[in-house]
Amino acid sequence: MPEQKTWFITGANRGLGAAIATAALNAGHRVAATARNPETVTAALGDSPNLLALPLDITDDAQADAAVAAAVDRFGSIDVLVNNAGYGQLGVFEETSMSLIRKQFDTNTFGTMNITRAALPTMRAQGAGHIFTITSISGTVGVVGSGTYSASKFAVEGWMESLALELAPFGISATIVEPGYFKTDFLDTSSVAYGDIVVDAYAEESAQFRRSQDEMNHQQVGDPAKLAAALLTLAEIDTPPLRFTAGADAVHVVGEIVLPKRQSDLDTWRDLSSSLA
Numbered sequence: 001m002p003e004q005k006t007w008f009i010t011g012a013n014r015g016l017g018a019a020i021a022t023a024a025l026n027a028g029h030r031v032a033a034t035a036r037n038p039e040t041v042t043a044a045l046g047d048s049p050n051l052l053a054l055p056l057d058i059t060d061d062a063q064a065d066a067a068v069a070a071a072v073d074r075f076g077s078i079d080v081l082v083n084n085a086g087y088g089q090l091g092v093f094e095e096t097s098m099s100l101i102r103k104q105f106d107t108n109t110f111g112t113m114n115i116t117r118a119a120l121p122t123m124r125a126q127g128a129g130h131i132f133t134i135t136s137i138s139g140t141v142g143v144v145g146s147g148t149y150s151a152s153k154f155a156v157e158g159w160m161e162s163l164a165l166e167l168a169p170f171g172i173s174a175t176i177v178e179p180g181y182f183k184t185d186f187l188d189t190s191s192v193a194y195g196d197i198v199v200d201a202y203a204e205e206s207a208q209f210r211r212s213q214d215e216m217n218h219q220q221v222g223d224p225a226k227l228a229a230a231l232l233t234l235a236e237i238d239t240p241p242l243r244f245t246a247g248a249d250a251v252h253v254v255g256e257i258v259l260p261k262r263q264s265d266l267d268t269w270r271d272l273s274s275s276l277a
């Protein structure tokens with residue numbers, strides 16, 4: 001039986017967050033499960049003495065501080081922070097207004113930083129902790145229709161890489177989790193957003209993209225419970241990875257497309273790239 005830890009999870013009322021909270025509770029851990037509406041946490045997870053449901057919109061600095069304080073007050077520590085809350089702002093760039101792009105970054109990027117900033121003093125004082133941040137396979141590669149979402153997740157990946165180095169001396173680990181397609185509400189109209197500008201030149205492409213995403217809604221192959229179990233495994237090891245690619249589809253994209261393309265561009269242009277001094 002692993003040591004009982006306190007998990008602090010954002011967006012814990014549905015999807016991956018609810019699955020991770022459920023797995024942590026079932027393993028006997030204490031869970032501060034946060035959501036914009038905490039009643040939806042209790043509705044999803046039930047009642048347990050190890051569960052504390054807290055209100056948290058991750059874009060709200062004051063709520064982030066208050067949620068961390070309430071979790072520490074109740075459980076005495078935050079051992080594992082799971083930055084899970086987020087959504088997909090999909091659609092081609094020219095059909096997406098700057099206000100929607102800013103909103104995407106406010107949640108996926110700055111919101112994730114917000115809650116991490118709130119939790120770090122507790123973890124540093126403990127001299128221990130593990131931060132999981134759920135990015136996406138879209139945090140490793142850009143494809144048509146996901147530039148805004150990808151940008152918000154690529155930004156988080158760069159930040160997490162630096163953070164991992166900054167926090168290692170304090171005994172705090174950081175792991176980027178890059179899921180492929182998992183069966184959640186991610187592509188449901190209750191979560192996903194599309195562009196708000198119509199540019200006729202993209203009409204056909206946009207319609208086809210939207211159809212393909214709608215068809216995939218709730219049909220994704222990835223099992224949130226299995227991803228949750230994987231995180232519980234990673235939380236128990238001494239030297240967790242910086243990156244964990246989640247799902248066979250994501251492994252294929254990183255292994256067969258992202259890394260080979262990067263290596264091939266580097267090799268093809270090595271001489272010119274290296275001749276600039």
Ligand SMILES: NC(=O)c1ccc[n+]([C@@H]2O[C@H](COP(=O)([O-])OP(=O)(O)OC[C@H]3O[C@@H](n4cnc5c(N)ncnc54)[C@H](OP(=O)(O)O)[C@@H]3O)[C@@H](O)[C@H]2O)c1
Pocket residue numbers: 010011012013014015016017035036037056057058059084085086087088107111134135136137178179180181182183184185186187190191192220
């Ligand atoms: N499912 C996939 O295929 C997939 C693939 C790659 C990455 N991801 C990432 O996985 C994470 C979880 O998504 P999911 O698949 O579980 O989708 P989901 O079922 O739509 O759940 C999204 C969660 O994020 C919460 N959320 C959104 N904005 C928030 C905010 N400002 N403050 C607090 N909570 C907020 C939602 O809360 P409400 O209920 O209040 O809306 C909900 O709990 C996201 O970061 C997503 O980008 C998912």
